[in-house]
Amino acid sequence: MGMWWWAIATFVLVLLVGLYLSMTAGRLDRLHRRIDTSLHALDTQLLRRSALALDMAASGIFDPATAVVLADSAHSARAASEEDVVARGLAESDLTRVLVEAIPDVQEADELREAAADPSMLEDLRGTCVRVQLSRRFHNDAVRACRQVRRQRLVRWLRLAGHTPWPETVEMDDTPPPGLTAR
Amino acid sequence: MCPYAWDVPGGVQAHIRDQAETLIEMGHDVSVITPVEDPDALPPYAIDGGRPRPVPYNGSVARLTFGVKATARVRRWIREGDFDVLHVHEPLAPSLGVLACWAARGPIVATVHSSIERSRVLITGYYLAQTALEKISALVAVSEHARRTIVDHLGGDAVLIPNGVRVDHYEDAQPLHAWAGPAIGFLGRMDEPRKGLPILLAAFAGIRARVPDATLVLIGPGDPDDVLADVPDDVRAGIVPLGRLSEREKAQALASLDAYVAPNTGGESFGIILLEAMAAGAPVIASDLDAFARVLDGGRCGALFPVGDAAALEDTVVDLLGDPAARARLVAAGSRRVTAYDWRTVAGDLIDVYASVTAGQSGVREDLRGQIVGRLARRRAGNEGAD
Numbered sequence: 001m002g003m004w005w006w007a008i009a010t011f012v013l014v015l016l017v018g019l020y021l022s023m024t025a026g027r028l029d030r031l032h033r034r035i036d037t038s039l040h041a042l043d044t045q046l047l048r049r050s051a052l053a054l055d056m057a058a059s060g061i062f063d064p065a066t067a068v069v070l071a072d073s074a075h076s077a078r079a080a081s082e083e084d085v086v087a088r089g090l091a092e093s094d095l096t097r098v099l100v101e102a103i104p105d106v107q108e109a110d111e112l113r114e115a116a117a118d119p120s121m122l123e124d125l126r127g128t129c130v131r132v133q134l135s136r137r138f139h140n141d142a143v144r145a146c147r148q149v150r151r152q153r154l155v156r157w158l159r160l161a162g163h164t165p166w167p168e169t170v171e172m173d174d175t176p177p178p179g180l181t182a183r
Numbered sequence: 184m185c186p187y188a189w190d191v192p193g194g195v196q197a198h199i200r201d202q203a204e205t206l207i208e209m210g211h212d213v214s215v216i217t218p219v220e221d222p223d224a225l226p227p228y229a230i231d232g233g234r235p236r237p238v239p240y241n242g243s244v245a246r247l248t249f250g251v252k253a254t255a256r257v258r259r260w261i262r263e264g265d266f267d268v269l270h271v272h273e274p275l276a277p278s279l280g281v282l283a284c285w286a287a288r289g290p291i292v293a294t295v296h297s298s299i300e301r302s303r304v305l306i307t308g309y310y311l312a313q314t315a316l317e318k319i320s321a322l323v324a325v326s327e328h329a330r331r332t333i334v335d336h337l338g339g340d341a342v343l344i345p346n347g348v349r350v351d352h353y354e355d356a357q358p359l360h361a362w363a364g365p366a367i368g369f370l371g372r373m374d375e376p377r378k379g380l381p382i383l384l385a386a387f388a389g390i391r392a393r394v395p396d397a398t399l400v401l402i403g404p405g406d407p408d409d410v411l412a413d414v415p416d417d418v419r420a421g422i423v424p425l426g427r428l429s430e431r432e433k434a435q436a437l438a439s440l441d442a443y444v445a446p447n448t449g450g451e452s453f454g455i456i457l458l459e460a461m462a463a464g465a466p467v468i469a470s471d472l473d474a475f476a477r478v479l480d481g482g483r484c485g486a487l488f489p490v491g492d493a494a495a496l497e498d499t500v501v502d503l504l505g506d507p508a509a510r511a512r513l514v515a516a517g518s519r520r521v522t523a524y525d526w527r528t529v530a531g532d533l534i535d536v537y538a539s540v541t542a543g544q545s546g547v548r549e550d551l552r553g554q555i556v557g558r559l560a561r562r563r564a565g566n567e568g569a570d
Contacts, residue, residue: 031317041542127535134539138321141340145317
Protein backbone atom coordinates (compact mmCIF):
# COMPACT_ATOMS: atom_id res chain seq x y z
CA MET A 1 0.00 0.00 0.00
CA GLY A 2 2.73 2.43 1.05
CA MET A 3 4.66 1.65 -2.10
CA TRP A 4 1.66 2.54 -4.24
CA TRP A 5 1.33 5.89 -2.55
CA TRP A 6 4.97 6.58 -3.17
CA ALA A 7 4.64 5.61 -6.79
CA ILE A 8 1.64 7.87 -7.30
CA ALA A 9 3.26 10.78 -5.47
CA THR A 10 6.43 10.43 -7.53
CA PHE A 11 4.41 10.20 -10.72
CA VAL A 12 2.46 13.35 -9.90
CA LEU A 13 5.66 15.17 -8.94
CA VAL A 14 7.37 14.19 -12.19
CA LEU A 15 4.29 15.24 -14.12
CA LEU A 16 4.21 18.64 -12.42
CA VAL A 17 7.92 19.26 -12.93
CA GLY A 18 7.57 18.18 -16.53
CA LEU A 19 4.64 20.51 -17.05
CA TYR A 20 6.51 23.40 -15.44
CA LEU A 21 9.60 22.78 -17.60
CA SER A 22 7.53 22.52 -20.75
CA MET A 23 5.77 25.79 -19.93
CA THR A 24 9.04 27.54 -19.17
CA ALA A 25 10.56 26.25 -22.39
CA GLY A 26 7.53 27.61 -24.25
CA ARG A 27 7.94 30.95 -22.51
CA LEU A 28 11.62 31.11 -23.44
CA ASP A 29 10.84 30.25 -27.03
CA ARG A 30 8.28 33.06 -27.13
CA LEU A 31 10.72 35.53 -25.59
CA HIS A 32 13.52 34.61 -27.99
CA ARG A 33 11.14 35.06 -30.88
CA ARG A 34 10.13 38.48 -29.53
CA ILE A 35 13.80 39.47 -29.31
CA ASP A 36 14.41 38.37 -32.89
CA THR A 37 11.54 40.44 -34.19
CA SER A 38 12.31 43.50 -32.06
CA LEU A 39 15.95 43.42 -33.20
CA HIS A 40 14.81 43.07 -36.78
CA ALA A 41 12.48 46.04 -36.33
CA LEU A 42 15.29 48.14 -34.86
CA ASP A 43 17.59 47.12 -37.73
CA THR A 44 14.91 48.18 -40.25
CA GLN A 45 14.51 51.60 -38.66
CA LEU A 46 18.27 52.17 -38.36
CA LEU A 47 18.86 51.29 -42.02
CA ARG A 48 16.02 53.58 -42.98
CA ARG A 49 17.50 56.39 -40.92
CA SER A 50 20.95 56.13 -42.50
CA ALA A 51 19.38 55.90 -45.98
CA LEU A 52 17.39 59.10 -45.31
CA ALA A 53 20.53 60.79 -43.95
CA LEU A 54 22.40 59.90 -47.18
CA ASP A 55 19.52 61.24 -49.29
CA MET A 56 19.47 64.48 -47.35
CA ALA A 57 23.23 64.89 -47.55
CA ALA A 58 23.03 64.46 -51.32
CA SER A 59 20.01 66.77 -51.75
CA GLY A 60 22.05 69.96 -51.30
CA ILE A 61 19.97 71.47 -48.50
CA PHE A 62 22.89 71.45 -46.03
CA ASP A 63 26.04 73.51 -46.26
CA PRO A 64 28.88 71.51 -47.86
CA ALA A 65 30.74 70.82 -44.60
CA THR A 66 27.65 69.44 -42.84
CA ALA A 67 26.71 67.42 -45.93
CA VAL A 68 30.15 65.77 -46.04
CA VAL A 69 30.14 64.91 -42.32
CA LEU A 70 26.56 63.62 -42.54
CA ALA A 71 27.24 61.44 -45.58
CA ASP A 72 30.40 60.10 -43.97
CA SER A 73 28.73 59.13 -40.69
CA ALA A 74 25.74 57.64 -42.52
CA HIS A 75 28.13 55.52 -44.62
CA SER A 76 29.98 54.36 -41.52
CA ALA A 77 26.68 53.46 -39.84
CA ARG A 78 25.63 51.39 -42.86
CA ALA A 79 29.00 49.67 -43.03
CA ALA A 80 28.79 48.84 -39.32
CA SER A 81 25.39 47.16 -39.73
CA GLU A 82 27.23 43.89 -40.45
CA GLU A 83 29.52 44.22 -37.45
CA ASP A 84 28.95 43.34 -33.79
CA VAL A 85 26.44 45.16 -31.68
CA VAL A 86 28.98 47.38 -29.88
CA ALA A 87 30.68 48.68 -33.03
CA ARG A 88 27.33 49.30 -34.62
CA GLY A 89 26.06 51.14 -31.55
CA LEU A 90 29.07 53.46 -31.70
CA ALA A 91 28.63 54.17 -35.40
CA GLU A 92 24.90 54.80 -35.02
CA SER A 93 25.50 57.08 -32.00
CA ASP A 94 27.90 59.01 -34.18
CA LEU A 95 25.20 59.50 -36.81
CA THR A 96 22.79 60.58 -34.07
CA ARG A 97 25.20 63.28 -32.91
CA VAL A 98 25.75 64.56 -36.44
CA LEU A 99 21.99 64.74 -37.03
CA VAL A 100 21.44 66.56 -33.72
CA GLU A 101 24.11 69.12 -34.67
CA ALA A 102 22.74 69.47 -38.21
CA ILE A 103 19.17 70.22 -37.05
CA PRO A 104 19.64 71.76 -33.59
CA ASP A 105 16.47 73.86 -33.41
CA VAL A 106 13.08 74.56 -34.97
CA GLN A 107 14.45 77.56 -36.87
CA GLU A 108 17.05 75.43 -38.65
CA ALA A 109 14.39 72.78 -39.39
CA ASP A 110 12.11 75.41 -40.94
CA GLU A 111 14.94 76.72 -43.14
CA LEU A 112 15.74 73.19 -44.30
CA ARG A 113 12.07 72.54 -45.03
CA GLU A 114 12.01 75.65 -47.23
CA ALA A 115 15.21 74.68 -49.03
CA ALA A 116 14.18 71.07 -49.63
CA ALA A 117 12.62 70.09 -52.94
CA ASP A 118 10.61 67.54 -50.97
CA PRO A 119 9.82 68.82 -47.44
CA SER A 120 8.25 65.47 -46.48
CA MET A 121 11.86 64.23 -46.24
CA LEU A 122 12.21 65.98 -42.89
CA GLU A 123 8.95 64.54 -41.61
CA ASP A 124 10.21 61.11 -42.69
CA LEU A 125 13.42 61.65 -40.79
CA ARG A 126 11.58 62.77 -37.67
CA GLY A 127 9.32 59.71 -37.77
CA THR A 128 12.25 57.38 -38.32
CA CYS A 129 14.34 58.89 -35.52
CA VAL A 130 11.41 58.55 -33.10
CA ARG A 131 10.85 54.98 -34.25
CA VAL A 132 14.53 54.13 -33.77
CA GLN A 133 14.20 55.32 -30.20
CA LEU A 134 10.98 53.34 -29.62
CA SER A 135 12.24 50.16 -31.29
CA ARG A 136 15.40 50.20 -29.19
CA ARG A 137 13.40 50.62 -26.03
CA PHE A 138 11.08 47.77 -26.91
CA HIS A 139 14.02 45.58 -27.86
CA ASN A 140 15.92 46.21 -24.65
CA ASP A 141 12.73 45.55 -22.73
CA ALA A 142 12.35 42.18 -24.44
CA VAL A 143 16.00 41.37 -23.66
CA ARG A 144 15.45 42.25 -20.01
CA ALA A 145 12.38 40.00 -19.77
CA CYS A 146 14.25 37.13 -21.42
CA ARG A 147 17.32 37.49 -19.20
CA GLN A 148 15.09 37.34 -16.16
CA VAL A 149 13.84 33.90 -17.18
CA ARG A 150 17.26 32.66 -18.29
CA ARG A 151 18.81 33.56 -14.95
CA GLN A 152 16.54 31.07 -13.16
CA ARG A 153 18.52 28.19 -11.72
CA LEU A 154 16.53 25.35 -13.31
CA VAL A 155 16.75 27.03 -16.70
CA ARG A 156 20.54 27.30 -16.41
CA TRP A 157 21.10 23.77 -15.04
CA LEU A 158 18.91 22.07 -17.58
CA ARG A 159 20.06 24.36 -20.41
CA LEU A 160 16.48 25.07 -21.40
CA ALA A 161 17.65 27.92 -23.60
CA GLY A 162 19.60 25.45 -25.78
CA HIS A 163 22.31 27.06 -27.86
CA THR A 164 20.62 30.43 -28.19
CA PRO A 165 23.21 33.08 -27.34
CA TRP A 166 22.78 35.23 -24.21
CA PRO A 167 20.58 38.16 -25.32
CA GLU A 168 22.34 41.52 -25.61
CA THR A 169 20.81 44.95 -25.26
CA VAL A 170 21.57 47.54 -27.92
CA GLU A 171 23.32 50.56 -26.41
CA MET A 172 23.48 53.76 -28.40
CA ASP A 173 22.59 57.43 -28.30
CA ASP A 174 19.25 57.69 -30.08
CA THR A 175 18.21 61.28 -29.32
CA PRO A 176 16.13 62.57 -32.25
CA PRO A 177 17.26 65.94 -33.68
CA PRO A 178 15.71 68.57 -31.35
CA GLY A 179 14.73 70.78 -34.30
CA LEU A 180 12.35 68.08 -35.54
CA THR A 181 10.71 66.92 -32.34
CA ALA A 182 10.13 70.23 -30.54
CA ARG A 183 6.48 71.19 -30.30
CA MET B 184 -9.63 45.67 -27.46
CA CYS B 185 -11.68 47.26 -24.69
CA PRO B 186 -11.90 45.63 -21.25
CA TYR B 187 -14.96 47.38 -19.88
CA ALA B 188 -18.58 47.52 -20.97
CA TRP B 189 -18.94 49.94 -23.86
CA ASP B 190 -22.30 51.36 -22.79
CA VAL B 191 -21.13 52.28 -19.28
CA PRO B 192 -19.48 55.73 -19.27
CA GLY B 193 -15.83 55.68 -18.30
CA GLY B 194 -12.45 57.19 -19.07
CA VAL B 195 -11.01 54.09 -20.70
CA GLN B 196 -14.03 53.62 -22.95
CA ALA B 197 -13.96 57.29 -24.00
CA HIS B 198 -10.23 56.98 -24.69
CA ILE B 199 -10.78 53.94 -26.92
CA ARG B 200 -13.68 55.59 -28.75
CA ASP B 201 -11.67 58.75 -29.46
CA GLN B 202 -8.63 56.73 -30.47
CA ALA B 203 -10.64 54.53 -32.85
CA GLU B 204 -12.50 57.47 -34.40
CA THR B 205 -9.35 59.55 -34.85
CA LEU B 206 -7.49 56.66 -36.48
CA ILE B 207 -10.46 55.99 -38.78
CA GLU B 208 -10.53 59.69 -39.76
CA MET B 209 -6.82 59.37 -40.57
CA GLY B 210 -7.66 56.58 -42.99
CA HIS B 211 -6.82 53.46 -40.96
CA ASP B 212 -9.00 50.39 -40.55
CA VAL B 213 -9.98 49.91 -36.93
CA SER B 214 -12.00 47.21 -35.22
CA VAL B 215 -12.79 47.28 -31.51
CA ILE B 216 -13.96 44.25 -29.54
CA THR B 217 -15.63 45.11 -26.27
CA PRO B 218 -18.03 43.79 -23.68
CA VAL B 219 -21.43 45.41 -24.11
CA GLU B 220 -24.86 45.22 -22.48
CA ASP B 221 -26.79 46.25 -25.56
CA PRO B 222 -25.07 45.23 -28.83
CA ASP B 223 -27.37 47.48 -30.90
CA ALA B 224 -25.82 50.57 -29.30
CA LEU B 225 -22.36 49.80 -30.72
CA PRO B 226 -20.82 52.04 -33.39
CA PRO B 227 -20.09 50.33 -36.73
CA TYR B 228 -16.40 49.75 -35.96
CA ALA B 229 -17.06 47.90 -32.69
CA ILE B 230 -17.81 44.21 -32.19
CA ASP B 231 -19.72 42.56 -29.37
CA GLY B 232 -17.40 40.59 -27.11
CA GLY B 233 -20.12 39.28 -24.82
CA ARG B 234 -22.12 40.44 -21.85
CA PRO B 235 -20.10 41.89 -18.99
CA ARG B 236 -20.34 40.61 -15.44
CA PRO B 237 -19.74 42.82 -12.43
CA VAL B 238 -16.47 41.89 -10.74
CA PRO B 239 -14.88 43.68 -7.79
CA TYR B 240 -11.56 44.87 -9.11
CA ASN B 241 -8.99 47.47 -8.13
CA GLY B 242 -11.12 48.96 -5.38
CA SER B 243 -14.31 49.33 -7.39
CA VAL B 244 -16.71 47.18 -9.31
CA ALA B 245 -15.64 46.67 -12.89
CA ARG B 246 -17.82 45.05 -15.48
CA LEU B 247 -15.68 42.48 -17.20
CA THR B 248 -16.12 39.66 -19.60
CA PHE B 249 -14.47 36.27 -19.69
CA GLY B 250 -15.38 32.64 -20.11
CA VAL B 251 -15.51 30.07 -22.86
CA LYS B 252 -17.82 32.06 -25.10
CA ALA B 253 -15.76 35.24 -24.80
CA THR B 254 -12.60 33.26 -25.59
CA ALA B 255 -14.20 31.88 -28.74
CA ARG B 256 -15.32 35.34 -29.84
CA VAL B 257 -11.89 36.88 -29.27
CA ARG B 258 -10.22 34.04 -31.18
CA ARG B 259 -12.56 34.36 -34.12
CA TRP B 260 -12.08 38.13 -34.14
CA ILE B 261 -8.31 37.71 -34.31
CA ARG B 262 -8.49 34.92 -36.90
CA GLU B 263 -10.81 36.82 -39.21
CA GLY B 264 -9.58 40.34 -38.55
CA ASP B 265 -6.19 39.92 -40.27
CA PHE B 266 -4.88 42.82 -38.18
CA ASP B 267 -1.44 44.42 -38.53
CA VAL B 268 -1.33 45.24 -34.86
CA LEU B 269 -3.38 44.34 -31.81
CA HIS B 270 -3.84 47.10 -29.23
CA VAL B 271 -4.97 45.90 -25.81
CA HIS B 272 -6.21 48.40 -23.25
CA GLU B 273 -5.64 47.78 -19.56
CA PRO B 274 -3.84 44.44 -20.02
CA LEU B 275 -3.79 43.80 -16.28
CA ALA B 276 -7.57 43.68 -15.96
CA PRO B 277 -8.63 40.01 -15.93
CA SER B 278 -10.83 40.41 -18.96
CA LEU B 279 -10.84 40.21 -22.73
CA GLY B 280 -7.35 41.76 -22.73
CA VAL B 281 -5.65 38.75 -21.20
CA LEU B 282 -7.71 36.47 -23.45
CA ALA B 283 -6.63 38.46 -26.49
CA CYS B 284 -2.95 38.29 -25.46
CA TRP B 285 -3.20 34.53 -25.07
CA ALA B 286 -5.05 34.09 -28.32
CA ALA B 287 -2.77 36.17 -30.50
CA ARG B 288 0.82 36.36 -31.57
CA GLY B 289 2.52 39.07 -33.54
CA PRO B 290 2.74 42.78 -32.81
CA ILE B 291 0.78 43.52 -29.62
CA VAL B 292 0.68 47.01 -28.11
CA ALA B 293 -0.88 47.54 -24.69
CA THR B 294 -1.97 50.70 -22.90
CA VAL B 295 -2.03 50.85 -19.12
CA HIS B 296 -4.48 53.44 -17.79
CA SER B 297 -4.71 53.00 -14.05
CA SER B 298 -2.15 52.62 -11.36
CA ILE B 299 -2.51 49.36 -9.48
CA GLU B 300 -1.02 48.21 -6.20
CA ARG B 301 1.25 45.22 -6.43
CA SER B 302 -0.90 43.12 -4.12
CA ARG B 303 -3.78 43.38 -6.55
CA VAL B 304 -1.62 42.21 -9.40
CA LEU B 305 -0.56 39.27 -7.26
CA ILE B 306 -4.15 38.41 -6.44
CA THR B 307 -5.03 38.55 -10.11
CA GLY B 308 -2.38 35.93 -10.64
CA TYR B 309 1.08 37.27 -11.19
CA TYR B 310 2.17 34.31 -13.24
CA LEU B 311 -0.82 34.48 -15.54
CA ALA B 312 -0.42 38.21 -15.99
CA GLN B 313 3.25 37.69 -16.73
CA THR B 314 2.59 35.12 -19.48
CA ALA B 315 0.23 37.59 -21.12
CA LEU B 316 2.58 40.54 -20.65
CA GLU B 317 5.53 38.70 -22.14
CA LYS B 318 3.73 38.66 -25.46
CA ILE B 319 3.30 42.42 -25.53
CA SER B 320 5.85 44.06 -27.80
CA ALA B 321 5.25 47.59 -26.58
CA LEU B 322 3.74 49.03 -23.41
CA VAL B 323 2.19 52.48 -23.38
CA ALA B 324 1.21 54.42 -20.25
CA VAL B 325 -1.25 57.31 -20.30
CA SER B 326 0.19 59.05 -17.27
CA GLU B 327 3.32 59.19 -15.17
CA HIS B 328 1.35 57.34 -12.48
CA ALA B 329 0.48 54.48 -14.78
CA ARG B 330 4.07 54.34 -16.01
CA ARG B 331 5.34 54.03 -12.44
CA THR B 332 2.98 51.09 -11.92
CA ILE B 333 4.61 49.30 -14.80
CA VAL B 334 8.18 50.14 -13.83
CA ASP B 335 7.72 49.30 -10.13
CA HIS B 336 5.54 46.24 -10.31
CA LEU B 337 6.15 44.57 -13.62
CA GLY B 338 9.79 45.46 -14.14
CA GLY B 339 9.26 46.72 -17.67
CA ASP B 340 9.40 50.12 -19.26
CA ALA B 341 6.62 52.00 -20.99
CA VAL B 342 6.32 54.84 -23.45
CA LEU B 343 4.38 57.79 -22.12
CA ILE B 344 1.59 58.80 -24.49
CA PRO B 345 -0.93 61.05 -22.73
CA ASN B 346 -4.68 60.94 -22.94
CA GLY B 347 -5.96 62.87 -25.90
CA VAL B 348 -8.69 65.43 -26.39
CA ARG B 349 -10.82 65.71 -29.52
CA VAL B 350 -9.73 69.33 -29.88
CA ASP B 351 -11.71 69.72 -33.11
CA HIS B 352 -14.93 68.90 -31.22
CA TYR B 353 -14.25 71.67 -28.73
CA GLU B 354 -12.70 74.50 -30.70
CA ASP B 355 -15.71 74.77 -33.06
CA ALA B 356 -18.25 74.61 -30.23
CA GLN B 357 -20.75 77.48 -30.25
CA PRO B 358 -21.51 78.98 -26.81
CA LEU B 359 -24.53 77.25 -25.28
CA HIS B 360 -26.03 80.39 -23.81
CA ALA B 361 -25.26 84.10 -23.53
CA TRP B 362 -25.06 84.66 -19.76
CA ALA B 363 -26.16 88.05 -18.41
CA GLY B 364 -22.90 88.74 -16.58
CA PRO B 365 -19.53 87.02 -16.31
CA ALA B 366 -19.98 83.25 -16.02
CA ILE B 367 -17.77 80.77 -14.23
CA GLY B 368 -18.28 77.03 -14.48
CA PHE B 369 -17.84 73.81 -12.54
CA LEU B 370 -17.85 70.36 -14.11
CA GLY B 371 -18.12 67.02 -12.32
CA ARG B 372 -20.21 65.10 -9.81
CA MET B 373 -21.67 67.72 -7.46
CA ASP B 374 -21.86 65.37 -4.49
CA GLU B 375 -18.33 63.92 -4.82
CA PRO B 376 -16.29 65.80 -2.20
CA ARG B 377 -12.96 65.34 -4.03
CA LYS B 378 -14.33 67.39 -6.94
CA GLY B 379 -14.30 70.30 -4.49
CA LEU B 380 -17.68 71.94 -5.19
CA PRO B 381 -18.09 73.10 -1.52
CA ILE B 382 -14.89 75.17 -1.85
CA LEU B 383 -16.19 76.83 -5.00
CA LEU B 384 -19.60 77.50 -3.36
CA ALA B 385 -17.86 79.14 -0.40
CA ALA B 386 -15.80 81.28 -2.75
CA PHE B 387 -18.82 82.12 -4.90
CA ALA B 388 -20.62 83.85 -1.99
CA GLY B 389 -17.67 86.26 -1.85
CA ILE B 390 -17.51 86.55 -5.63
CA ARG B 391 -21.23 87.53 -5.79
CA ALA B 392 -20.59 90.22 -3.21
CA ARG B 393 -17.82 91.75 -5.35
CA VAL B 394 -19.20 90.98 -8.85
CA PRO B 395 -23.01 91.05 -8.34
CA ASP B 396 -24.03 89.86 -11.82
CA ALA B 397 -21.70 86.82 -11.82
CA THR B 398 -23.22 83.44 -12.71
CA LEU B 399 -22.00 80.03 -11.57
CA VAL B 400 -22.81 77.24 -14.03
CA LEU B 401 -22.82 73.69 -12.63
CA ILE B 402 -22.41 70.83 -15.11
CA GLY B 403 -22.61 67.22 -14.00
CA PRO B 404 -24.76 64.68 -12.17
CA GLY B 405 -26.00 65.22 -8.63
CA ASP B 406 -29.08 66.64 -6.93
CA PRO B 407 -28.78 70.46 -6.85
CA ASP B 408 -31.38 70.85 -4.05
CA ASP B 409 -29.24 68.60 -1.91
CA VAL B 410 -25.91 70.21 -2.68
CA LEU B 411 -27.16 73.80 -2.58
CA ALA B 412 -29.31 73.39 0.56
CA ASP B 413 -27.00 75.54 2.70
CA VAL B 414 -26.49 78.27 0.11
CA PRO B 415 -28.20 81.61 0.95
CA ASP B 416 -30.95 82.66 -1.46
CA ASP B 417 -29.19 85.71 -2.92
CA VAL B 418 -26.17 83.54 -3.80
CA ARG B 419 -28.39 80.69 -5.01
CA ALA B 420 -29.97 83.13 -7.50
CA GLY B 421 -26.67 83.30 -9.36
CA ILE B 422 -26.24 79.52 -9.65
CA VAL B 423 -27.48 77.61 -12.70
CA PRO B 424 -27.35 73.81 -12.42
CA LEU B 425 -27.39 72.26 -15.91
CA GLY B 426 -27.25 68.61 -14.79
CA ARG B 427 -25.57 65.97 -16.88
CA LEU B 428 -24.83 67.08 -20.46
CA SER B 429 -23.95 65.24 -23.64
CA GLU B 430 -20.38 65.52 -24.94
CA ARG B 431 -21.50 68.13 -27.46
CA GLU B 432 -23.47 70.24 -24.97
CA LYS B 433 -20.56 70.04 -22.56
CA ALA B 434 -18.27 71.58 -25.19
CA GLN B 435 -20.83 74.31 -25.84
CA ALA B 436 -21.27 75.02 -22.14
CA LEU B 437 -17.49 75.30 -21.68
CA ALA B 438 -17.28 77.65 -24.66
CA SER B 439 -19.79 79.99 -23.00
CA LEU B 440 -17.72 80.49 -19.82
CA ASP B 441 -15.52 83.41 -18.81
CA ALA B 442 -13.61 81.08 -16.50
CA TYR B 443 -13.67 77.36 -15.82
CA VAL B 444 -12.88 76.45 -12.20
CA ALA B 445 -11.48 73.05 -11.13
CA PRO B 446 -11.45 73.17 -7.30
CA ASN B 447 -10.59 69.45 -6.95
CA THR B 448 -8.92 68.41 -3.72
CA GLY B 449 -7.33 65.19 -4.93
CA GLY B 450 -7.81 61.96 -6.79
CA GLU B 451 -7.00 63.41 -10.19
CA SER B 452 -4.14 61.73 -11.97
CA PHE B 453 -4.34 63.61 -15.22
CA GLY B 454 -6.86 66.41 -15.54
CA ILE B 455 -8.25 65.83 -19.01
CA ILE B 456 -11.14 68.16 -18.19
CA LEU B 457 -8.71 71.10 -17.99
CA LEU B 458 -7.60 70.29 -21.52
CA GLU B 459 -11.22 70.16 -22.69
CA ALA B 460 -11.86 73.60 -21.18
CA MET B 461 -8.69 74.97 -22.81
CA ALA B 462 -9.73 73.49 -26.16
CA ALA B 463 -13.14 75.14 -25.83
CA GLY B 464 -11.44 78.49 -25.22
CA ALA B 465 -12.33 78.89 -21.54
CA PRO B 466 -9.67 80.38 -19.23
CA VAL B 467 -8.86 77.82 -16.54
CA ILE B 468 -8.54 78.32 -12.77
CA ALA B 469 -7.47 75.16 -10.94
CA SER B 470 -6.26 73.99 -7.56
CA ASP B 471 -2.50 73.41 -7.56
CA LEU B 472 -2.59 69.60 -7.56
CA ASP B 473 0.49 68.04 -9.17
CA ALA B 474 -1.48 66.75 -12.14
CA PHE B 475 -3.19 70.10 -12.73
CA ALA B 476 0.02 72.11 -12.35
CA ARG B 477 1.64 69.83 -14.93
CA VAL B 478 -1.19 70.22 -17.44
CA LEU B 479 -1.24 74.01 -16.90
CA ASP B 480 2.54 74.17 -17.38
CA GLY B 481 3.13 75.45 -13.84
CA GLY B 482 0.50 78.21 -14.16
CA ARG B 483 1.44 79.61 -17.56
CA CYS B 484 -1.69 78.21 -19.24
CA GLY B 485 -4.13 78.74 -16.38
CA ALA B 486 -4.35 80.30 -12.94
CA LEU B 487 -3.52 78.09 -9.93
CA PHE B 488 -4.67 78.52 -6.32
CA PRO B 489 -3.72 76.53 -3.18
CA VAL B 490 -5.82 73.35 -2.81
CA GLY B 491 -8.88 73.91 -0.61
CA ASP B 492 -8.32 77.66 -0.10
CA ALA B 493 -11.69 79.32 -0.83
CA ALA B 494 -10.42 82.86 -0.10
CA ALA B 495 -7.55 82.50 -2.58
CA LEU B 496 -9.96 81.07 -5.15
CA GLU B 497 -12.29 84.05 -4.65
CA ASP B 498 -9.46 86.53 -5.24
CA THR B 499 -8.21 84.63 -8.28
CA VAL B 500 -11.66 84.54 -9.89
CA VAL B 501 -12.41 88.22 -9.19
CA ASP B 502 -8.99 89.30 -10.50
CA LEU B 503 -9.39 87.26 -13.66
CA LEU B 504 -12.98 88.40 -14.34
CA GLY B 505 -11.81 92.00 -14.11
CA ASP B 506 -8.85 91.53 -16.45
CA PRO B 507 -9.84 90.71 -20.06
CA ALA B 508 -6.20 90.91 -21.22
CA ALA B 509 -5.12 88.23 -18.74
CA ARG B 510 -8.05 86.04 -19.83
CA ALA B 511 -7.10 86.40 -23.49
CA ARG B 512 -3.50 85.52 -22.60
CA LEU B 513 -4.57 82.34 -20.78
CA VAL B 514 -6.87 81.32 -23.64
CA ALA B 515 -4.08 81.79 -26.19
CA ALA B 516 -1.56 79.87 -24.06
CA GLY B 517 -4.17 77.18 -23.40
CA SER B 518 -4.98 76.57 -27.03
CA ARG B 519 -1.26 76.26 -27.83
CA ARG B 520 -0.80 73.89 -24.90
CA VAL B 521 -3.66 71.67 -25.90
CA THR B 522 -2.26 70.82 -29.35
CA ALA B 523 0.25 68.51 -27.65
CA TYR B 524 -2.73 66.56 -26.27
CA ASP B 525 -4.84 66.77 -29.41
CA TRP B 526 -5.92 63.29 -30.50
CA ARG B 527 -4.53 64.05 -33.94
CA THR B 528 -1.07 64.49 -32.32
CA VAL B 529 -1.52 61.60 -29.89
CA ALA B 530 -2.64 59.28 -32.69
CA GLY B 531 0.53 60.24 -34.59
CA ASP B 532 2.61 59.12 -31.60
CA LEU B 533 0.65 55.87 -31.50
CA ILE B 534 1.28 55.31 -35.21
CA ASP B 535 5.02 55.67 -34.48
CA VAL B 536 4.70 52.97 -31.81
CA TYR B 537 2.71 50.73 -34.15
CA ALA B 538 5.30 51.23 -36.89
CA SER B 539 8.18 50.32 -34.60
CA VAL B 540 6.61 47.02 -33.59
CA THR B 541 5.23 46.01 -36.97
CA ALA B 542 8.46 46.50 -38.96
CA GLY B 543 9.42 43.08 -40.30
CA GLN B 544 6.41 41.26 -38.84
CA SER B 545 3.59 39.79 -40.81
CA GLY B 546 0.64 40.86 -38.70
CA VAL B 547 -1.41 39.40 -35.88
CA ARG B 548 -2.16 35.67 -36.02
CA GLU B 549 -4.08 33.34 -33.84
CA ASP B 550 -1.73 31.65 -31.38
CA LEU B 551 -2.42 27.94 -31.11
CA ARG B 552 0.76 27.01 -29.27
CA GLY B 553 0.42 25.83 -25.73
CA GLN B 554 -3.18 24.85 -26.23
CA ILE B 555 -4.16 21.24 -26.25
CA VAL B 556 -7.31 21.90 -28.22
CA GLY B 557 -5.36 24.16 -30.53
CA ARG B 558 -2.76 21.49 -31.16
CA LEU B 559 -5.40 18.95 -32.03
CA ALA B 560 -7.05 21.40 -34.38
CA ARG B 561 -3.73 22.13 -36.04
CA ARG B 562 -2.91 18.46 -36.38
CA ARG B 563 -6.25 17.83 -38.02
CA ALA B 564 -5.73 20.74 -40.38
CA GLY B 565 -2.27 19.33 -41.19
CA ASN B 566 -3.70 15.87 -41.92
CA GLU B 567 -6.35 17.31 -44.17
CA GLY B 568 -3.67 19.24 -45.97
CA ALA B 569 -1.73 16.00 -46.48
CA ASP B 570 -4.67 14.07 -47.91
